[in-house]
Amino acid sequence: MSEANSLKRKPxxxxxxxxxxxxxAFKAAMDxxxxxxxxxxxxxxxxxxxxRRSSRSVAANITEAWRKRRYQGSFVSKLNDAEGEAAETQTWLQFAVECRYVEAESTxxxxTEFDAIVAMLVNMQNHSDDWIITKEKRQ
Incomplete structure (x- = not known):
């Protein structure tokens, strides 16, 4: 493998x-x-x-999904839960703006960050074969 290719590899x-x-997701929940x-x-x-609950639940569901990679259905289900929690958080952000608790610009x-997180989660769901642990991968 060339040096250029090795630099592009993700850890x-x-x-x-x-x-x-x-x-x-963790950083967004803290924000x-x-x-x-x-x-x-x-x-x-x-x-x-x-x-606070929905934003934290995004990271928590990702954690659960990671531990359930032996079972594709469970893995995808937890990623789907994380996606739903991210969308719920966006709705609560909209309420905060509409109630005038925060400025729209501050949210x-x-x-946008939760949009990016949702996109990453959807990508993981659509390519779950790349993430699940199969018997072949364990050997």
């Missing part, structure tokens, strides 16, 4: 934390947490809890 993914989609600190107290048990980057 081997050993843990879920090595996945770019996980790293981006949502910081943003939600400014929400009014009366939203603590509705909007605040919901947006635009986050909304």
């Amino acid at each position: 081997k993914v050993v843990r879920h934390t090595d996945l770019e989609v996980y790293q981006r 949502v947490f910081r943003l939600s600190k400014s929400f009014p107290v009366e939203e603590r048990y509705s909007l605040t809890d919901q947006i 635009r980057v986050l909304y």
Whole structure:
């Protein structure tokens, strides 16, 4: 293999934390947490809890999917759950803007980031054969 080709190779993914989609989902959840600190107290048990839960659930479902790679159906199902949670988070971001708790501009980057995360998750689902652990891959 030439040096140019070896530089283009992605590092081997050993843990879920090595996945770019996980790293981006975790960071996005932390960004949502910081943003939600400014929400009014009366939203603590509705909007605040919901947006924090759904944003964190994206990374958590990716983690579960990674551990279920022996079973293609379970793997894809968990990725699908993560995709749904990302979309739910986007809806909560829209509510925060409409309720005037945050400026639209402050959520635009986050909304776009969740779009990118969804695209990565869909790609993983569509190419799940590349990710699942088969008997051949274990040997």
